[in-house]
Every structure is written in structure tokens, then in C-alpha cells.
Amino acid sequence: MMRILIVEDNLLTRLMMERSLKKWGYEVVAVDNIDAAIRIILEDKIQFVITDWIMPGGNGIELCQQVRALNLPCYTYIILVTYLDDAQSIVQGMDAGADDFIRKPIQLDELLARIRAGQRVLDLERKLQENNLRLTETSDKLLAAHELINRDLKMAATMQRSLLPSAAAQGQGATIDWLFHPSTYLSGDIFNFFPLDEHHVAFYILDVAGHGIAAAMQSFTLSRILSPDTNTGHLTYSVPEDPGTLLVRPAHSVVANLNQQFQTNTANILYFTMVYGVIDTLAQTIELCQAGHPHPLYLQAHKPAEFIINGGLPVGIIGQASYGSLLLNYHSGDRLFLYSDGITECESPTGEMFGIERLRLFVEQTRELAMRDVIRELDGQIRSWRGGDGFEDDISMLILEIN
Incomplete structure (x- = not known):
């Protein structure tokens, strides 16, 4: 079950999203500020974040920038929630590290579609990491075998020279x-x-x-x-x-x-x-x-x-x-x-x-x-x-x- 972090200072909006996500089968963690969000991302290794753009004590842009600066071992997918819909705001959000946007007032069917799109990205990233791990393990085994062969060949060369x-x-x-x-x-x-x-x-x-x-x-x-x-x-x-x-x-x-x-x-x-x-x-x-x-x-x-x-x-x-x-x-x-x-x-x-x-x-x-x-x-x-x-x-x- 995928865990999703909701970062929203408005209580009603936060509760509405939390209830909907649980209904869709997701495990939800909800906070109202970016400091708490960063702490949870680090401690619980959550990879999916839905964050409001404008919040007291720090906004969604800052959260995106801080998450990208953490250089986490696995990718964190971020959806920005905003009333803004101009092109300049979208560019600013993408530059900060956001992966997707959803406008307020939130439409639940749109929210579910965007979550599923993000989940597919994370699934692909996870499969890529697993493949890379298998390739690394295979490469290590091949390298070890190659080194063993080289040692044997060098020993055989010494014997031949003798x-x-x-x-x-x-x-x-x-x-x-x-x-x-x-x-x-x-x-x-x-x-x-x-x-x-x-x-x-x-x-x-x-x-x-x-x-x-x-x-x-x-x-x-x-x-x-x-x-x-x-x-x-x-x-x-x-x-x-x-x-x-x-x-x-x-x-x-x-x-x-x-x-x-x-x-x-x-x-x-x-x-x-x-x-x-x-x-x-x-x-x-x-x-x-x-x-x-x-x-x-x-x-x-x-x-x-x-x-x-x-x-x-x-x-x-x-x-x-x-x-x-x-x-x-x-x-x-x-x-x-x-x-x-x-x-x-x-x-x-x-x-x-x-x-x-x-x-x-x-x-x-x-x-x-x-x-x-x-x-x-x-x-x-x-x-x-x-x-x-x-x-x-x-x-x-x-x-x-x-x-």
C-alpha cells in the first residue's frame, strides 16, 4: 500500500483529501506545514507528496526545493495544489521540482487520476532501481569471475614461462x-x-x-x-x-x-x-x-x-x-x-x-x-x-x- 503525505494548512481541505485517499486504498499522513513535512519525508521515507502552494511559515515551492536538495535514495513525486493557473506560475513550480499540478477547488476524480499517473512513474522508477540492482549484482559477479580468470591466466602464464x-x-x-x-x-x-x-x-x-x-x-x-x-x-x-x-x-x-x-x-x-x-x-x-x-x-x-x-x-x-x-x-x-x-x-x-x-x-x-x-x-x-x-x-x- 502506497503512503501519501498531504501538506495543507486548511483543515477542511486536508480532511477532505485525507478521507478520499483512504477511501481509494492509500495510507495517508497529513500535516499543516513544510517543516513537519520534511521531517516525515526523512523519517518515514514517503515518496508521494500532495502539497498546497500557499501556506503560512513556508510555501509549496520551498518544500519542493528542499526535497530536491535532500538527494534522497528514491525519487519523491510532488503534486502542487494551487489557485494559480498562469504559465509563469507553472514554470516556477516545475523549476522548483514539482512533477504535477492540480487546481483548487479540487475535483476528486482529477485528483485520483493524477495520483495514479504519479504512482505509475514511481512504479517505473522502482522497477528501474530493481533492475539496476540486479545488473549491479550481475556485474559484480562477472567482475569477480573475470578477476579469478585473470589470476588463473597469470598463474598459467607463469607456469608456461617456467x-x-x-x-x-x-x-x-x-x-x-x-x-x-x-x-x-x-x-x-x-x-x-x-x-x-x-x-x-x-x-x-x-x-x-x-x-x-x-x-x-x-x-x-x-x-x-x-x-x-x-x-x-x-x-x-x-x-x-x-x-x-x-x-x-x-x-x-x-x-x-x-x-x-x-x-x-x-x-x-x-x-x-x-x-x-x-x-x-x-x-x-x-x-x-x-x-x-x-x-x-x-x-x-x-x-x-x-x-x-x-x-x-x-x-x-x-x-x-x-x-x-x-x-x-x-x-x-x-x-x-x-x-x-x-x-x-x-x-x-x-x-x-x-x-x-x-x-x-x-x-x-x-x-x-x-x-x-x-x-x-x-x-x-x-x-x-x-x-x-x-x-x-x-x-x-x-x-x-x-x-
């Missing part, structure tokens, strides 16, 4: 350094470098198609499978007749094995490109298998940087795909650059790609720098080329230097 080799890591006869910038929290790129036995060191870089969580989960799975701690006798090694020994698998055999395990289907469309290699420090060779990945760059002393082209399909596209290896005879000081297409396809603000030739020239121009400085220079160039830190694709590079 899978990468330590900067300036060393193995038998080789040292590495790397650059890694996911386009979002998580990346579909992953790379590693690890010893297989006393004179073999393996390395790889791979790029899972797509971005975000699904690609990152696939790259995480692949990194665990390729890890020497988890694949003994399985992927990077083959077990001969003598169970006490392990043989290092050729690079193309490792990639072919991955291709059999990770075929795309309706439930899994996350194929990936990769380069897998094995350094043999006794034979002084680097065996490379390239599966749809950008061509590695090879930098030898007193020679221009060149792309190593050893094509093959991405892993997971065709189950019967065949893969081959290419063998390089290395010398001390040679460098091998493995990178994702996020570098060569990085676009400037004008839409121009960084490109493979610009990358090749960069490798040549920085050949005298230490690997850490090469990475730092490349990081600066890519950021400058992009015009900021926001990359559309994952950025990764692994550099190996033969000792």
Missing part, C-alpha cells in the same frame, strides 16, 4: 638465448633446449595454430611429451634390443611420431608447426627437421646469413605425411636462429610486415654482438616496428650458438 629454458643456458657444445612475447596471457609458442646424452643435445621450437587457452594447453602438452624427463624410451629415444642402452632418435623420426599422435579431427583442430633438431658434438653436425615452420636462419663466420630450407607439412594435418632431415656441418661460433611467424608477420601501424629479409639483415648486422644483446636489439626493433607492446601474434625466437 617450461622455457633458462636464459643463456648451456649444453654440450652450445649456448642459447631467447625472446618470448605472448599476444595474450598465454601462448601457443613453446621452445626448449636439453641434453639427450653425453654428446647429443636436442632443441625445438613449435607454434600451435590459434591463440589463447586451447593453443597454450596444446603447447604445454607437447612440451611435457618432448621433455627428456618424461619421454625416456618413447619419443626422443628408441630402445634397442639391449634394454640397458638408449639410442637418440633422428629428428625426422621424432616429428613423424608426433604427427601420428596429434592428428586433427572434429574434436581437435590444433595442428602445429615446428623445427626439431639434434646437435651431435662428436660428429659436429646439426640435424634439422622442419614441419611447416618458418625457415631457420643460419649464420656462419665470414658468410652471409642464409635460410635453411627443409620443407615439410605442419604436424597433425595428414597422418601419412613424411618428414626428412637436413644435416649441417657446424663450426665453433656458428649461430642458428629459430623463430615464429609472429616476428616476420608483425605488422607496422601502416600494415607493412616486418618480413624475412629484414630479419635476415638484422641477423647479419648484429653478428658481432653477444646473444643477449642480439635479443635486446631485436626486442627493441620489433616493438618499434609494431608501434607498441600489443602484438597480434605470439613472438618467439630461440638462438643457438655453437661453442
Whole structure:
């Protein structure tokens, strides 16, 4: 039941309106001055006021102004009752905060119609507040969920970064350094470098198609499978007749094995490109298998940087795909650059790609720098080329230097 405050100094008029409103089903509070009216509005939170314009000790205009100045949590609907009917008086009342007018002598059917009109306004305002409250609660829940997701993503990003080799890591006869910038929290790129036995060191870089969580989960799975701690006798090694020994698998055999395990289907469309290699420090060779990945760059002393082209399909596209290896005879000081297409396809603000030739020239121009400085220079160039830190694709590079 809605409560209505009547502010009227004339006793007969006040009683007449009070009796009529109660008859119409409203709860009524009646006073004869604006001070009492303000007190009741504050204490009882009444939202509907019918007030006379002219009263001793303060008029209806002043009451309107005081109510609007209170900045109440809910809207208060005010009807001014007056003998005045000129346009200037109506403008004055509206400017003071009145919502409607009714002229004296009061016609009861008109009064009821105006009350019902005001009630509809208050009902709409109440529904709007309820909707806003629900939206606020929903927004708070979504914000909390978003913050939780962000925390989880940041934790997952930290875990993913922990899978990468330590900067300036060393193995038998080789040292590495790397650059890694996911386009979002998580990346579909992953790379590693690890010893297989006393004179073999393996390395790889791979790029899972797509971005975000699904690609990152696939790259995480692949990194665990390729890890020497988890694949003994399985992927990077083959077990001969003598169970006490392990043989290092050729690079193309490792990639072919991955291709059999990770075929795309309706439930899994996350194929990936990769380069897998094995350094043999006794034979002084680097065996490379390239599966749809950008061509590695090879930098030898007193020679221009060149792309190593050893094509093959991405892993997971065709189950019967065949893969081959290419063998390089290395010398001390040679460098091998493995990178994702996020570098060569990085676009400037004008839409121009960084490109493979610009990358090749960069490798040549920085050949005298230490690997850490090469990475730092490349990081600066890519950021400058992009015009900021926001990359559309994952950025990764692994550099190996033969000792």
C-alpha cells in the first residue's frame, strides 16, 4: 500500500483529501506545514507528496526545493495544489521540482487520476532501481569471475614461462638465448633446449595454430611429451634390443611420431608447426627437421646469413605425411636462429610486415654482438616496428650458438 503525505494548512481541505485517499486504498499522513513535512519525508521515507502552494511559515515551492536538495535514495513525486493557473506560475513550480499540478477547488476524480499517473512513474522508477540492482549484482559477479580468470591466466602464464629454458643456458657444445612475447596471457609458442646424452643435445621450437587457452594447453602438452624427463624410451629415444642402452632418435623420426599422435579431427583442430633438431658434438653436425615452420636462419663466420630450407607439412594435418632431415656441418661460433611467424608477420601501424629479409639483415648486422644483446636489439626493433607492446601474434625466437 502506497503512503501519501498531504501538506495543507486548511483543515477542511486536508480532511477532505485525507478521507478520499483512504477511501481509494492509500495510507495517508497529513500535516499543516513544510517543516513537519520534511521531517516525515526523512523519517518515514514517503515518496508521494500532495502539497498546497500557499501556506503560512513556508510555501509549496520551498518544500519542493528542499526535497530536491535532500538527494534522497528514491525519487519523491510532488503534486502542487494551487489557485494559480498562469504559465509563469507553472514554470516556477516545475523549476522548483514539482512533477504535477492540480487546481483548487479540487475535483476528486482529477485528483485520483493524477495520483495514479504519479504512482505509475514511481512504479517505473522502482522497477528501474530493481533492475539496476540486479545488473549491479550481475556485474559484480562477472567482475569477480573475470578477476579469478585473470589470476588463473597469470598463474598459467607463469607456469608456461617456467617450461622455457633458462636464459643463456648451456649444453654440450652450445649456448642459447631467447625472446618470448605472448599476444595474450598465454601462448601457443613453446621452445626448449636439453641434453639427450653425453654428446647429443636436442632443441625445438613449435607454434600451435590459434591463440589463447586451447593453443597454450596444446603447447604445454607437447612440451611435457618432448621433455627428456618424461619421454625416456618413447619419443626422443628408441630402445634397442639391449634394454640397458638408449639410442637418440633422428629428428625426422621424432616429428613423424608426433604427427601420428596429434592428428586433427572434429574434436581437435590444433595442428602445429615446428623445427626439431639434434646437435651431435662428436660428429659436429646439426640435424634439422622442419614441419611447416618458418625457415631457420643460419649464420656462419665470414658468410652471409642464409635460410635453411627443409620443407615439410605442419604436424597433425595428414597422418601419412613424411618428414626428412637436413644435416649441417657446424663450426665453433656458428649461430642458428629459430623463430615464429609472429616476428616476420608483425605488422607496422601502416600494415607493412616486418618480413624475412629484414630479419635476415638484422641477423647479419648484429653478428658481432653477444646473444643477449642480439635479443635486446631485436626486442627493441620489433616493438618499434609494431608501434607498441600489443602484438597480434605470439613472438618467439630461440638462438643457438655453437661453442
